[in-house]
Amino acid sequence: xxxxxxxxxxxxxxxxxxxxxxxxxxxxxxxxxxxxxxxxxxxxxxxxxxxxxxxxxxxxxxxxxxxxxxxxxxxxxxxxxxxxxxxxxxxxxxxxxxxxxxxxxxxxxxxxxxxxxxxxxxxxxxxxxxxxxxxxxxxxxxxxxxxxxxxxxxxxxxxxxxxxxxxxxxxxxxxxxxxxxxxxxxxxxxxxxxxxxxxxxxxxxxxxxxxxxxxxxxxxxxxxxxxxxxxxxxxxxxxxxxxxxxxxxxxxxxxxxxxxxxxxxxxxxxxxxxxxxxxxxxxxxxxxxxxxxxxxxxxxxxxxxxxxxxxxxxxxxxxxxxxxxxxxxxxxxxxxxxxxxxxxxxxxxxxxxxxxxxxxxxxxxxxxxxxxxxxxxxxxxxxxxxxxxxxxxxxxxxxxxxxxxxxxxxxxxxxxxxxxxxxxxxxxxxxxxxxxxxxxxxxxxxxxxxxxxxxxxxxxxxxxxxxxxxxxxxxxxxxxxxxxxxxxxxxxxxxxxxxxxxxxxxxxxxxxxxxxxxxxxxxxxxxxxxxxxxxxxxxxxxxxxxxxxxxxxxxxxxxxxxxxxxxxxxxxxxxxxxxxxxxxxxxxxxxxxxxxxxxxxxxxxxxxxxxxxxxxxxxxxxxxxxxxxxxxxxxxxxxxxxxxxxxxxxxxxxxxxxxxxxxxxxxxxxxxxxxxxxxxxxxxxxxxxxxxxxxxxxxxxxxxxxxxxxxxxxxxxxxxxxxxxxxxxxxxxxxxxxxxxxxxxxxxxxxxxxxxxxxxxxxxxxxxxxxxxxxxxxxxxxxxxxxxxxxxxxxxxxxxxxxxxxxxxxxxxxxxxxxxxxxxxxxxxx
Numbered sequence: 001x002x003x004x005x006x007x008x009x010x011x012x013x014x015x016x017x018x019x020x021x022x023x024x025x026x027x028x029x030x031x032x033x034x035x036x037x038x039x040x041x042x043x044x045x046x047x048x049x050x051x052x053x054x055x056x057x058x059x060x061x062x063x064x065x066x067x068x069x070x071x072x073x074x075x076x077x078x079x080x081x082x083x084x085x086x087x088x089x090x091x092x093x094x095x096x097x098x099x100x101x102x103x104x105x106x107x108x109x110x111x112x113x114x115x116x117x118x119x120x121x122x123x124x125x126x127x128x129x130x131x132x133x134x135x136x137x138x139x140x141x142x143x144x145x146x147x148x149x150x151x152x153x154x155x156x157x158x159x160x161x162x163x164x165x166x167x168x169x170x171x172x173x174x175x176x177x178x179x180x181x182x183x184x185x186x187x188x189x190x191x192x193x194x195x196x197x198x199x200x201x202x203x204x205x206x207x208x209x210x211x212x213x214x215x216x217x218x219x220x221x222x223x224x225x226x227x228x229x230x231x232x233x234x235x236x237x238x239x240x241x242x243x244x245x246x247x248x249x250x251x252x253x254x255x256x257x258x259x260x261x262x263x264x265x266x267x268x269x270x271x272x273x274x275x276x277x278x279x280x281x282x283x284x285x286x287x288x289x290x291x292x293x294x295x296x297x298x299x300x301x302x303x304x305x306x307x308x309x310x311x312x313x314x315x316x317x318x319x320x321x322x323x324x325x326x327x328x329x330x331x332x333x334x335x336x337x338x339x340x341x342x343x344x345x346x347x348x349x350x351x352x353x354x355x356x357x358x359x360x361x362x363x364x365x366x367x368x369x370x371x372x373x374x375x376x377x378x379x380x381x382x383x384x385x386x387x388x389x390x391x392x393x394x395x396x397x398x399x400x401x402x403x404x405x406x407x408x409x410x411x412x413x414x415x416x417x418x419x420x421x422x423x424x425x426x427x428x429x430x431x432x433x434x435x436x437x438x439x440x441x442x443x444x445x446x447x448x449x450x451x452x453x454x455x456x457x458x459x460x461x462x463x464x465x466x467x468x469x470x471x472x473x474x475x476x477x478x479x480x481x482x483x484x485x486x487x488x489x490x491x492x493x494x495x496x497x498x499x500x501x502x503x504x505x506x507x508x509x510x511x512x513x514x515x516x517x518x519x520x521x522x523x524x525x526x527x528x529x530x531x532x533x534x535x536x537x538x539x540x541x542x543x544x545x546x547x548x549x550x551x552x553x554x555x556x557x558x559x560x561x562x563x564x565x566x567x568x569x570x571x572x573x574x575x576x577x578x579x580x581x582x583x584x585x586x587x588x589x590x591x592x593x594x595x596x597x598x599x600x601x602x603x604x605x606x607x608x609x610x611x612x613x614x615x616x617x618x619x620x621x622x623x624x625x626x627x628x629x630x631x632x633x634x635x636x637x638x639x640x641x642x643x644x645x646x647x648x649x650x651x652x653x654x655x656x657x658x659x660x661x662x663x664x665x666x667x668x669x670x671x672x673x674x675x676x677x678x679x680x681x682x683x684x685x686x687x688x689x690x691x692x693x694x695x696x697x698x699x700x701x702x703x704x705x706x707x708x709x710x711x712x713x714x715x716x717x718x719x720x721x722x723x724x725x726x727x728x729x730x731x732x733x734x735x736x737x738x739x740x741x742x743x744x745x746x747x748x749x750x751x752x753x754x755x756x757x758x759x760x761x762x763x764x765x766x767x768x769x770x771x772x773x774x775x776x777x778x779x780x781x782x783x784x785x786x787x788x789x790x791x792x793x794x795x796x797x798x799x800x801x802x803x804x805x806x807x808x809x810x811x812x813x814x815x816x817x818x819x820x821x822x823x824x825x826x827x828x829x830x
Contacts, residue, residue: 005303006307008304016308019718020280020312022718023272023312023715026711026715028316028317028320029323029704030362030365030704031358034266034361035354036324038258039354040348043346047346050177050344051177051179052243054178054343056236056239058120060208060236061236062206063078063223063224064204064206066231066232068229069202070089070203070206071227074203074227077227078208078223078227081222081226083214083222086209087209088113088117088206089113091112091201091204092202093111093194093197094108094198094199095109095159095187095198096157096158096676097187098156099146100148102666103673104673104674104676105147105185109184111194111201112181113188113194114131114191115191116191119209120209123173123181124174126174127171128151131170131171132190134192134193136189137155137157137167137169137170137187137197138169138172138188139186139188140173140187141175142185143185143186152169159197160198165197173188177344199530200530217235221233261698261704264498265705266361268491268712269365269369270368271491272711272712273366273369274370274372274487275484275712275715276716276719277370278487279719280719281374288301288380302374302375305374306367306370309366309370310367313363313365316362317363318359320359321355328349328350332346406446410439410446414435414436414438414439414440417439418767421435423773430771430775432774437770437771441497444759451486452486453486455755456752457479459755460472473731474745475751478752485755492709492712492803493759494760495702496756496761496803497763497767498705499698499703499706499760499799500760500763500796501764501771502702503795503796504764505767505769506694507772508768509691511792520580523576524679525650525661525665525677525680527648527650527676528675529676530674531674533646534648536645539552545668548651549574549650549651550574550649552570552571553645554635555569555623556638558639560595560628565628566625567629567635568619568622568623568646572588573586581621581629585629588630588631592634593611594611594612594615594628595611595628596616596617602628623646706799709753709756709806710753710806710807710810713749713806713807714749716752717748717749718813718814721745721814728741728818738818738819741815745818746811750807750808753803753804753806753810754803754804761800
């Protein structure tokens with residue numbers, strides 16, 4: 001490009017900069033969102049890695065088992081290694097904390113040993129003191145609160161040999177920074193007392209302290225040699241690196257999820273840039289034609305516009321990087337000042353590579369968005385300089401027939417995938433629905449100019465009575481330029497469609513959760529014991545409760561086709577008839593077996609049984625270790641006197657509600673605190689809380705897309721004020737007041753935002769409902785699930801209300817300019 005042409009490009013860009021401010025703001029918001037997303041993902045991974053490192057402790061050398069357990073005399077061997085001054089064996093097992101009701105907490109507690117050497121204690125004490133002898137323990141803060149215990153008080157724990165024990169609570173563990181202890185109740189006891197309370201005790205690590213000045217790496221090698229086998233020994237730094245290995249995988253997963261929302265926001269920003277440049281270049285059609293008349297060829301004109309897009313991308317990306325960096329720094333300061341993260345220190349500010357890539361992405365996105373309007377503007381013929389007005393419609397590049405054919409093909413293919421995914425019942429149904437939604441949505445965007453203007457007219461019917469002439473004028477103006485109306489509303493259409501789709505899918509899944517779990521599980525409650533056997537008196541106590549249906553599940557370990565396998569049997573009459581495989585179990589005959597094998601028969605303990613296919617999930621749903629199901633008579637014949645009741649399945653009887661049934665179970669098992677109760681209702685509550693958090697995160701993240709879409713509504717309005725100056729002057733001259741003009745522009749802005757939002761809501765409800773149906777797999781109607789989901793409808797209404805507010809906010813700047821117009825000057829505008 002010649003120096004004179006470059007100078008003209010810069011000067012012309014400066015002259016047009018006021019028109020492009022809102023467009024640049026859309027790009028800046030997208031870039032800032034990208035920086036924030038990467039910074040947030042990095043901070044999440046930092047917290048994960050630091051919490052993993054915190055569990056390593058301060059030991060100079062750490063030994064971990066290989067494929068098998070550590071040797072029984074591992075501590076003694078390690079203590080004989082030169083330069084080792086102290087050894088602490090980490091023991092872990094499980095016990096139960098007893099609530100004041102006499103029943104254990106639903107979650108089994110992890111019992112960990114407290115090292116005698118304070119330097120080798122890896123747990124963190126939040127309050128009180130460490131336990132020092134028999135009958136003393138520490139408990140995590142949350143579990144202590146659930147049982148109403150404080151340091152100095154008493155808590156009740158189950159004992160490994162049966163029964164319970166009242167022990168003194170000396171302190172509270174701080175598990176906020178621990179991966180090992182943070183996800184379940186945690187009990188800390190002196191090393192010698194672990195076996196008193198915990199079952200399934202195992203050695204997980206050896207922590208070694210070394211003499212001052214000793215070479216930790218040499219000690220680690222000597223310890224590995226002394227222990228032999230496949231045990232691994234690490235220095236402290238090596239153990240930390242080993243613990244952090246999962247961070248890379250987690251970072252990839254979190255980053256993928258975050259970038260998906262960023263791409264949605266940037267796609268909306270690209271639409272805003274394309275639409276705004278199309279309007280600006282259409283308004284400058286006469287000027288562009290004059291440039292052609294004075295010797296500028298099409299390639300030069302194309303380069304001028306692209307260079308201006310480059311300048312806009314650079315400035316907007318720089319502003320976005322500054323805003324994103326400032327937001328990350330502020331977030332880091334707020335976390336440090338107000339969040340209780342324990343020893344974890346995180347920073348939301350990403351590395352310099354992130355800023356560089358985010359800036360480059362913003363620039364490239366702007367160049368890509370400018371490409372199409374630049375090609376259309378370069379095609380303006382020199383004869384357009386003779387037009388009376390400076391504005392004109394730019395020719396649309398490409399073949400219209402090809403565009404229409406592609407749109408129709410995408411619509412048909414997408415609709416087919418939607419139907420296939422929602423009603424096909426495949427394991428990949430959700431993916432198929434997603435692909436179908438993407439294809440049909442792109443087709444809808446291509447047809448937006450035919451769909452959105454009529455929707456504006458339909459919404460405008462409600463404005464005629466309250467707003468009269470102003471309402472009719474706003475609707476007429478938007479319908480007169482269908483292409484511009486569709487372009488301005490499409491950005492809002494994208495943001496709202498994705499938001500409502502996500503909210504609907506999550507809400508419907510949440511509402512149908514109880515029915516889905518109930519249909520998949522053979523019973524509401526299931527018992528579990530460490531001993532693998534439910535005592536007979538516990539079963540008798542459960543049968544004595546009139547509000548319960550009791551179904552014992554008997555198991556035996558037998559040779560099935562030469563392999564030791566757990567075989568289960570239960571009375572199918574007491575199981576949930578809607579659960580998978582229960583119908584097959586009720587039809588099962590003596591001499592048949594349900595198993596997930598591809599053979600017509602199987603040999604169990606020397607007896608040939610006919611295999612029944614189609615219900616392979618039933619044995620596992622009855623008892624997690626079982627892979628074969630037979631009738632009770634068959635099991636008695638295969639293992640006479642050897643079968644034990646490994647679990648008991650329980651359902652509310654008659655009209656008994658879930659809470660009443662749970663109370664009956666707790667009452668019957670009051671003498672057996674060692675028995676755990678699996679409750680599908682509790683599982684549903686846990687999943688429901690996760691879905692609630694997911695909906696909150698999704699709504700917040702997609703809020704950036706809606707904010708960018710609001711800029712896409714405001715930018716064309718600001719640009720059309722100059723184009724419609726004479727029209728506004730004429731309206732003022734015939735008696736329309738300035739306040740009425742302001743109201744008219746506000747209505748236009750609201751209609752633009754609302755038309756895109758209404759269309760997006762309809763599409764989002766369809767996509768979200770079909771996605772929910774693919775997840776619920778016919779267990780419950782998505783519409784019934786939505787009705788039971790609670791706040792989904794309110795969330796959708798809130799999104800619609802937010803679009804109305806964004807429409808009002810988008811009209812503020814153009815309305816102020818209109819009110820300040822002088823009527824005489826406006827009438828003289830060309």
